[in-house]
Ligand SMILES: *[C@@H]1O[C@H](CO)[C@@H](O)[C@H](O)[C@H]1NC(C)=O
Ligand SMILES: *[C@@H]1O[C@H](CO)[C@@H](O)[C@H](O)[C@H]1NC(C)=O
Ligand SMILES: *[C@@H]1O[C@H](CO)[C@@H](O)[C@H](O)[C@H]1NC(C)=O
């Protein structure tokens with residue numbers, strides 16, 4: 001997660017102004033074409049000419065800032081600033097024609113709405129960040145759950161909060177409210193729906209070891225189902241995904257200790273664990289021991305359960321030389337080991353926190369300012385943007401709707 005101060009904008013009524021697309025500049029205006037960016041009513045297409053040669057003599061961008069916030073150093077043509085503004089205000093940025101298939105529009109000149117449906121109340125003044133993660137849909141309640149992370153007390157970093165947020169899709173408009181799992185989760189993060197239950201990866205705290213917790217999506221009754229590796233505490237489990245046959249993969253990192261100051265000093269290396277839930281077998285399948293991960297984070301499976309994606313971060317997301325990767329592994333039920341990793345992508349802004357895969361095998365990652373969409377081979381197709389002051393953290397599919405959970409808001413967009 002990037003470390004940014006949350007801007008305390010509160011008013012829910014602001015959400016009435018849906019679609020934060022730019023105010024209809026003329027599509028394909030000559031000035032737009034000149035800088036290598038095609039500007040439509042709600043999105044832009046960035047052409048190879050812009051991508052290859054940034055239209056300013058001198059420029060720079062820190063790794064946590066999005067593309068459109070590239071700093072122009074010294075003098076530059078006014079039109080460059082306008083182009084970056086258009087990118088900043090767009091609801092999508094296309095790099096490849098295939099992105100229009102994802103969005104279900106013909107090209108940049110068609111509108112596409114990314115709809116903010118909820119704004120979270122601001123966190124306490126002492127919280128240097130508020131994060132919403134672990135988005136998961138459960139059909140039993142026709143609802144989504146997302147965890148909240150911030151310190152409830154001054155002087156603490158991230159400590160246990162007794163609630164998660166639930167978005168009910170039962171009515172004509174989504175209704176989001178706090179609900180209270182019982183017993184409470186201890187710093188819940190990623191989650192996955194499996195066989196009638198929601199499985200949360202929880203980081204744990206000083207007094208409650210982290211692990212995996214099963215929650216009934218209707219009663220919100222919880223039960224710890226995994227809390228150790230041979231008597232070792234996990235460091236702070238971050239995300240979990242489960243195959244149709246009941247094999248879970250979850251990530252374990254130093255987030256709780258090093259970033260959030262909410263767990264005791266870890267006894268284990270960070271890594272990705274495979275947990276055969278019925279057999280009770282837990283083993284590390286990719287980890288710091290292999291040199292691959294400092295902090296693994298999001299996990300996702302493709303529709304066939306044959307491919308596992310794992311996102312990775314450095315010590316912090318602001319480390320210029322840190323990991324901001326998504327790795328791809330092949331897996332099977334018979335073979336406990338994963339294939340050697342392939343680097344699918346290195347993100348350009350922040351790091352991919354949550355990761356999800358669509359029915360066609362495309363990969364979606366929550367990064368600073370947007371959800372990035374990559375083809376199976378790791379080509380960046382485009383960015384589905386969140387609002388200017390927001391960071392996309394995680395996503396959940398409900399049919400063809402992609403629900404995007406940002407630090408400050410929930411959005412949805414209908415894809416194909
Ligand atoms: C784009 O956003 C900036 C603020 O970020 C605003 O000043 C400007 O008017 C917007 N431009 C358009 C075309 O909407
Ligand atoms: C949505 O409706 C279903 C069926 O009536 C019900 O079981 C479920 O509890 C409802 N979900 C929520 C979040 O109220
Ligand atoms: C740890 O989490 C538990 C809930 O599982 C909570 O009751 C307890 O107060 C937390 N401990 C600390 C030190 O915050």
Ligand SMILES: *[C@@H]1O[C@H](CO)[C@@H](O)[C@H](O)[C@H]1NC(C)=O
Pocket residue numbers: 195196244245246
């Ligand atoms: C799903 O849950 C039921 C109990 O509700 C259990 O009998 C069954 O074995 C579970 N299936 C899997 C694949 O774990």
Ligand SMILES: *[C@@H]1O[C@H](CO)[C@@H](O)[C@H](O)[C@H]1NC(C)=O
Pocket residue numbers: 155156157206261
């Ligand atoms: C870490 O948490 C403990 C409470 O468990 C607190 O006493 C200490 O001040 C915290 N340290 C930092 C650096 O926030």
